[in-house]
Amino acid sequence: MEKDIREDIAWAQINKDVLKSLESPRRIYWVILLIAIAMVGVAVGCEIYQYQTGMGVANKNNSHVWSLYIATFIFWIGMSHSGTLLSAILHLMHADWRKPIYRFAEAMTTFSLMTAGLFVMVHLGRLWQVYYVMPYPNERWAWPNFQSPLVWDMFAIATYLSSSVLFLYVGMIPDLAICRDNIHAGWRKKLYTIMSLGWEGTDRQWRNFRMTYLTIACFLIPLAVSVHSIVASDFAMSNMPGWHVTSFPPYFVAGALYSGCAAIITLFIILRYVFRFEEYMTLPIMRKLVRLTFAIAMVWTYLNLIEFASVWYGHDQTAKDQLIFKATGPYAPYFWAMIFFGSILPLMLAFKRFQTHLPILFVVSILLNVGMWLERWMIISPSFAHGHYPWAWDHDQWPSLIQWGMVFGSFGWFTLLFMVFCKVFPSVSMYEVKEMVYHRSLAQKHKPAVKGDY
Amino acid sequence: MYSFLRLSVLLVGLVVSAGSYAVKAAQPLTTADDLGPNVEQPFEFPHDRHAGDAADGGMEINCMYCHTYARRSIVAGIPPVQKCVGCHQNIESVREAPRIKKLFEYWDAKKAIPWKKVHDLPDFVRFNHERHIQRFVFAQGKPVQEACGYCHGDVKKMTVARRQKPLSMGWCRSCHMKDHRIDATSTKTSQGPNDCWQCHK
Amino acid sequence: MIENGFNRRNFLKVLGWGGATVALSGCGNTSVEDGREFVTSYAETADYIIPSIGTYFNSTCAQCDAGCGIMGRVREGRVLKLEGNPESPINNGKMCGLGQAGVQAHYNPDRIREPLLRNGDRGEAITWEKALELINEKVGSVNPENVAFLTGVVSGHVKALLNNYLDALGSGHHYVYEAVAPSVVRASNKKAYGVEMPRLSMDKAKVIVSFGADFLGAWVSPVHFSQQYARFRKPDNGERGVLVQVESKMTLTGANADRWLAIRPGTEGILALGLINSLAAAGLPVSEDVAAAVGEYTSDRVSKDTGVSAEHIAKLAALLKERSPSLVIAGSAAEGYAHGSQNAAAIALLNQVLGNVGQTVEAPSSVPFPQMAPSTGNSFALQSLSDDMAQDKVKVLFSYGANPVFTAPAFFKLKENLKKVPFKVVFAHYMDETAVEADLVLPLNSAMEDWATLMPEYIAEGAQLNIRQPLMEKMYPGTLGVGDILLAMLKQRRPDEYNDYEDFYSYLRSAMVSNKDALGGADKDDDTFWETALSHGVVKLVGEPVNMTGSMSAAALVVPAPFAEDATYPLHLIPAVSASMRDGRNANEPWLQESPDPLTTIVWDSWVEMHPKTAAKLGIVEGDIVEVASKSGAIKAQAYLFPGIHPDVVSVPLGYGHEAMGRYAKGVGSNAFSILDPVFDNETGELAMHETRVKVTKAGQRVIIVKDEGPAGGSQMGRRIALRIPSNKVNLSEEV
């Protein structure tokens, strides 16, 4: 049985290794950061242009009113789910291998939610009136429409985002205290001092901390499932052929976990290299992660097939036409690419030799996410192109460069936030890695028969 | 486990107290006065002199004598110069007053006086004077100045009219949600319409 | 209260629109904005003017010559919308899209705003005094023989003034030109029935067979015919009329037919004679000479010549025999050939044989004031003018209501001939192709600012004189009505007679009032009569029905055999007259450009319609830019495949391809007028519009056609959207 991490690392060494990531990453870090900033610049430029000129520059039209913005919105929402999976669900299940990687996964959750939120804004025709969606007693005496899935979205995302931020922060408090104690001057010292909330590591503090952390974790899990179910209901509640599918909520949740796991693999590899975390983000952990991804991929494939089958054998001819159109019409290349990247490619992950082959995993994980992004696009665009009303069909609509620019820039935005986070906060949970080292070595020495009993 | 409960109780308590505050909190901008800016007009028109009480030196002219369209159009209308002159050509006593001289200048040039709007609703709003006058003045028998005053304030005490009420959507709705008697004799009441397209166009 | 005479004209002056502002900021988060905008107010006003409530004034539409009555909605001094005048028997309160767009002619940003005198390549703004002085000088300096007027259809008092001016000159020529007009049908009607435009009672007919007459789209008086059509389709007794359309390219009327018969171009006359033959064979009594004349047109032969199946000929003959009265109409598709007159005569003969004359083809009423009756135009007139210009016979040319440089085929060489005319005056709304060539451009009032009386060619009941009156104050002080200009020109020639009239309005009023007895106002005083006439917008006159005296000799009727194949130019070109574009004079009204063509749903461009079979043969797919070349020229346009066209035919809509005129018209599409061949009707000398033979070749490019139709085309993809049911399955008489 291979070990997740070496168990003879000294606690002080852990502190040193992790704190080093706050000080001096490899030079590639700065390259990534600069590229990310440039990408954000593209998106900001596109948005300014679109805001001033009107949504028309995105090249959507009256029958095809949604496009990449909503597709990418769902993509980012989906990506946020794996952080919760790793940090909350696996926490409750005592899967200890999560400990070195959950912190950055949780950060990924938070930042991809922030990115997703931006797409809602970018998508709105009148961004300056976005506050109409929020329910608050106002001088217009008007409420939003509580029946609309978009309002549910707003609630769900806002709740999920605030909970995720809280969860990320609370889980970080002991580590922030370590940082506070190890850094001696500068703005960071002040930052960590304030943020660690006077953490001293007393028994009482640890007891309260554990309880709080557990509470939020319990709270977060149903939330995560509900968020993507609600996003799915944006579509499932509609009458559009191709959207009006009962299995959408679990399908969306599975897709979300899938793309999130793939993204964690990608980021795992990047962080491992950039911040020299080889000791902590180890190949055995990667192997477990890959197996998890593979399992989810198969669940997703299954749900996908269920959706096709229910449409195919259902009596709704319009939805069936829609499916045939997807598979044979102008969107066919993307549709089949989605099937390939989403269902065929992950079969590779079943083979042991690929499970720890980082360069291959890096490429594959990105392709899996491409597939997941295509999935979202294939939900949105073909339905608009080939809906209920043949006169309004539009097979030629192609997103403009503005839309592509915004999608492109969103990756920069995410990367920027994420990279800044990793530089400012410990992206590996020091205290929990210490737990791994500590209790395992203890178990080895004193209670070899009992495992994981803490 | 107690601490787990403690946190939950705390959170629930927070939500409940915030909610109950919001439930009971007074709503903003319902009946409050909200004085508009002073509007510079081509020349000063003394509403107090025309519509004011006789005791205060006013003429007690009915609002609808000049704003004659109010009962049959969505706008109350500004009287044509013709109407001002109709009376003033026979009122020698003030003929030489600077304002009246100005009036006659416009009249002689056959030019409309460029009055500025004092109560200017956004372009997507349709406020129908006719409906309100029909309801409050003709059906309920309210005095004209009172009915007009619901929205325009006590114009008979002003010279140049100035906005008194907020004229916001919530302000409109605060009145529309009240029960009003349907006419002067009946005890039956009804509310103003609560339908977007009644006021939005 | 001040008492003052408050008539229409004062009202217009008082209600200047300068004070009324239009807010363009629609739905920003605008809160209450005090003291920024001005209140609409007046110096003096009439009782019926209530702010925010529209007032309606009746007038007459100027978008085409059908003479529909319109009712302009006026608010705060601006005309906002045109609606149909319910009192006009022509349109009974209804309108077409073209008429609706009249407000866009009025508010058009490309209108000319002051008189322009040529100075090199530029037009230089001058005053009206100077312009009129210049006209006086130029007209005075040439022989009256060398003065020519080119106009579109004119009628009413403008026509009277124009004739008086020509009179005053002592000579001068008046050429009346209509680019697309049923002039061959007029001539053959005159021959067959004794009147150019008999009254058609479609609502009385049980079957209508229309040989290419697009009476629902652009033929003669479409709004009126549409109303008749509605009653024809759904009469009170529930017996739904049957419409059969015979043509080579589907028109809007064809698209509404129960059976649309694609006929080989030019063989309409053969089909008509074949139908007579079939009817005679089925026992319909026909005179001997007719029977002799049609004897050789057996069903088989006709079917072979025309491409219409024998089955359909038999069914159609049976239908015509069974359901009487019927109505047969000859339209532009039948008349547009060298043998157009013969075709039209054959079709008229069919009407006669069926006994429709007097039943559904009725006599119109005589016009009490012939001097005001419309002078209808044709292309022959333009040809004569062009020839005269080529021979330097024209020294001063006035052009009004026509845009000949745009509508004349290239072989006319009109533009070159125009250059030989030393002084050209163009009365214009826009700097159109003809105005660009002018030496002096006189800007006209829009129809919403102008006074006129008009008499339409096709009047639904009795006789009527339409009144056009201003709906609002003039937009630009520098424009004048055509009547005012003519009056000013007449004052130069006959000052004694006309100096009493301050302007055209006073002339018009006095002319009308002095004739009020004949105009049905005998019992009214002058003012009442005038005000009544204005408020109704039409003056209905009592006219005696004229006699339909025509006679038709079947013996003289010869219809030539179908066209021989032409190897170089294998296809026939049908220049299509669309309901909104017509001859292109309204092309600068954006509503019309954006209103999809009903059949192809194409907007903002011209196109080449062809049958999918033809396209397949030529290797053309939808959106290919193709070159349509005739002996006289070539144009390029996008190809559109269309199941409503004969495979031997391609069709290009007219009215597009302006090189001037304004921002909405210029450069949109290509001008199909320009490639028409010089072929003329044998009898009338009219340009045979459908005689042009063309070849179509791919020009290499391909575009995505801008149209409303989506990728599903005209298919409903099996969904229940637009449904259709055989008429014998429903009981119309029970319907509400």
Added chain:
Amino acid sequence: MSITNLLENWSDFRHQHPSEDRPHLEYKWAMSIDLDSCTGCNACSVACYAENNLPVVGKEKFAHGHSHHWMRIERYWDNDGREFADQGAQFLPMLCQHCESAPCETVCPVGATNHTADGLNSQVYNRCVGSRYCNANCPYKVRYFNWYDYPTTDNVWPAPMEQQLNPDVTVRGKGVMEKCTFCVQRLTVAKSDARTEGRLVLDGEVQTACQQVCPTGAITFGNLVDPLAKVGKQWMQQQVDLNKDKQAKDAAEDAVKLRGYRILEELRTYPSVMYLEQLRESAI
């Protein structure tokens, strides 16, 4: 509006149409369009441009599908396999169907589109935030979005063209959804006038712009509640029930058919526009 108020009126805040508990008492505006009379001439469409301040977007934007025709004429062929469309075309004027159970209404996040007491599907432009969810959910695709700022930056009404704009209808800026309103500005005026006189609007007293202009009178519009209204009589005679998603008559095997139907009725949108099937003579 306080939260108390929201809670008290929760059930009123949204209710499903068609519903027994909330019948239309005074007005239920409805339309019927006779496809046999419709000639596809486009007059209604232009009238709508004139009445409702629709922007002309120009060729390029039309090509991108940004056109605004609240009333659009669709043209279908049924010449399946035959050489010519020899029974003519099928024209279909398509406008907002003012569904009683409108899919667009439930999904708007801000409640910019609502059902009025008169059975109209309202669209409040200044409330719209431009999420376009309503259009996504509209089976008929009759909602049109302002992709650009037509009045200002796009200068669709260059001076003096803006003088033609109807002051009773808002000029929409960029980013809002719009659609056919059944000419609500005319309905409001007619209702107000009738109310001043203490009565209901009479049949024929108010016309929509498209109905008014239609040369063949194919469009009938009126109050379905009014027993004297032609539109109600038509619906009754055609046995089309507003509140049913399947009409009993469609199942009947009669030799004589009724030709009233509603488009995509099976989606349970309960449209307020009834179409009458086009007829074709079988003897020719």
